[in-house]
Amino acid sequence: MDKKSGWVEKRRFERVLATLKMEYSIVEGREAQKLLSHENYSQTTVDHLPKLSEKSSLYKAVTKDISMGGLALVSQNPLKVGTVLEVALHLPNYKASLKFLAEIRHVETTMEMGKTLFQAGIQTLAIHKGDVDLIAEYLIDQKKAQG
Numbered sequence: 001m002d003k004k005s006g007w008v009e010k011r012r013f014e015r016v017l018a019t020l021k022m023e024y025s026i027v028e029g030r031e032a033q034k035l036l037s038h039e040n041y042s043q044t045t046v047d048h049l050p051k052l053s054e055k056s057s058l059y060k061a062v063t064k065d066i067s068m069g070g071l072a073l074v075s076q077n078p079l080k081v082g083t084v085l086e087v088a089l090h091l092p093n094y095k096a097s098l099k100f101l102a103e104i105r106h107v108e109t110t111m112e113m114g115k116t117l118f119q120a121g122i123q124t125l126a127i128h129k130g131d132v133d134l135i136a137e138y139l140i141d142q143k144k145a146q147g
Helices: 029-036 129-146
Strands: 021-027 058-067 070-075 084-089 098-112 115-127
Touching (some): 021 070, 058 129, 070 098, 084 115, 115 129
Antiparallel strands (some): 021 058, 021 084, 058 070, 084 098, 098 115
C-alpha cells in the first residue's frame, strides 16, 4: 500500500481491533467544560462520577477498534465533529462500565445492508486513571490474542 505524498500518520497510540458494546450521551458546550474540570475524573472511582448529560438521550453503539487515546465507534445515529460525548464502555470480564468524556474528531458515513451507519473516531478527553489501567490490560490481552 503506497502512502500519499505528504501523508503523515497522526495517531499516537496503536489500535487494536475490538467490537465492544458501548453507550454514549451528548454533552452540551458549557456543561462539557464544567465536567472536564470536575475532580471526579482523576480522583475517584467510577461510582462517584457526576451524573453526566442527564438531559441527553442515551444511544447504543459498538466499537470498531480501541487504543489508549480513544476509539472508533459505529452508530446508527448521526454524529457531528466536535461533539463531546459521555461514553460508557463495556469491557469483557469486567462488570462495571468504564465512563469517560470524549470528543468526536472525524466522521464517515457508510451504507451496510440498506442502513446508514456513522463511523466516528473519538479522542478521550477525561478518564479516571484506574480505568486507563483497565484499558491498557485489555489492549495487551487483545494484542496477544490477535498475534
